[in-house]
Amino acid sequence: MLKFIRIDMTAKKVTVEETPEKYLALGGRALTSQFILDEVPAECHPLGAKNKLIITPGLLSGTNAPSSGRLSIGGKSPLTGGIKEANAGGITSQKIANLGIKAIVIEGMADSGTYIARVTADNVELIPADDLAGKGTYELTSILLERYNPKAGIICIGPAGEMKMLSAGITNNDMEGNSSRYAGRGGLGAVMGSKGLKAIVVEADKTFDAPVKDKERFKAAAKKFAQILIQHPVSGDGLPKYGTNVLMNIINEAGGLPTRNFSTGRFDAANEVGGEKLAEVATARGGKATHACHPGCVIRCSNVYPMPDGKVCSPIEYETAWGFGPNLDISDLDVVAKLNYICNDVGLDTIEVAGTLGVLMEAGALQFGDGQGAITALEEVAKGTPLGRIIGAGAAVAGKVYGVTRVPTVKGQSIPAYDPRSVRGNGVTYATTTMGADHTAGYAVTANILKVGGFVDPTKDGGQIELSRNLQIATAAVDATGLCLFVAFAVLDNPEGLPTIVEMLNAQYGTELTVDDVTALGQQILKNEREFNAKAGFTKADDRLPEFFYEEELAPHNTKFDLKEKLDEVFNF
């Protein structure tokens, strides 16, 4: 049987049930979104006892399918007020799957105290852990690895989550014990904190032995899929060499790099914080320009960046380098790394913090380009001071507190590293996704800038609605499989990609899915999420970009975002 674990934080009781029939064929985002729609009242307070967190591996996680170790976490988002699925790499997803666990649900809330949960092959227990309250994630992870099992996966929150800050994420560790693999977006760390749960320790000896019905058939399909990934120039060569931050320069050259809080599309010093520079500095300091976030990843887009203070930041992703670099007019990679590290330790989403610091600089509360000022301000978060709490509350709240009108958020969540005026397909995604502004929800940068999966002119409206729609459907389905979204580069370009994913699923579960079923699954996920958001009070007005994107031209292409009513066609399916 596949176990469905419920941890009731009100009663301090653990229940291990058999997975309900309805959820057996679901995993990852398909399961989190269906479950939240089924069990969480849409109008509930996200930090109250009625909200639930669900943690689940993707369908292929825990097998030897390449790059399949994504962990999905779902709940009602305190940042957006809507449904949320945030997913992460790291080593825990495979462990949960290898323990035969379909999902871990956290429900209710403790009236006081700090707890951790320990999950092993034959037991799940809730343990009082007041001694761990207030710990940063790096120290916490290190204590728990030493206390229980040096090979454990540790899902945890930092002080930001304990203080119920709206931008708090939930992290887990990589193979070296870095607690930096975040289900970062949407404030799910605050939900975990509201329940009184500081960490979940997951102990499993196995990594690739989740049950597979037809092992030979699966092995052949997994091998073929690995070849498809390795043969594609982006997943096989570009990403391993320079990591995701290889994007910095091409987005800058294309004029879509949001600079100084989305004031212009080019940053003179982009090259100083780009992937080439990162690889050069990381290697020179004894770090790594390529690194896998979980066992069995063939893409290895992560990195290990040694900082001047002797600690390492692993990884520095493109969105973070953009957010703490060009977005703040900062061109020092060490400052970027330090801000990234503090976010990882205190437990905050780097993209949301970047958006917030940009708004605070817009307000004059901090100065653009002042790296040390940004570091000092971010250090206030762990202390829980008023400024620290404003930073932890996200860009939309900071904008309101300081009376700023240029606040780059949708549904209360910060817009990431591609300006919607000159990467318009992503603008459509930011506006319409159920998640609040989220670049991964329908990553139109592929066809707009990278010329993967066709080409759609990034500064024109034509084709963007359809592009975003198709990508949002495909992404929802990929997010159900546990495959890293970066398989999409190869899958979009190779006609054998999607059928091979379907073949792996069929071999694992003994099903007879077709490619059309995968599309239908993606559509169903989006419909469930839209239904939840509608019940939570979202309307078409929430599917729009902030006013300034429609009114201010963005250099160098001097374009504005134009799409409004047309955006409502994205979900015509």
Added chain:
Amino acid sequence: MNCLLLEVRLYSGLEKFVAGATYGKPLAVELPDGANVKELLAKLNIPEVEVFSILANGIHRHLEDVLNDGDRVALFPPVGGG
């Protein structure tokens, strides 16, 4: 004959084809009037097969496209992330 003066940036490994070049540092390249991207690559000794994205002043261009005086040209191998 008139000449084009281009501001060329090479990224993500393409700089290795040009002696003394550094990623992202602008190179001044002179070409005859009416030259296209192919001719630029030939002059720099960068194999066409290595070049995936060509941006001139932030706009995607093709190998056959003619360049203009003062263009900011950026050349990339296949890159991606997100």
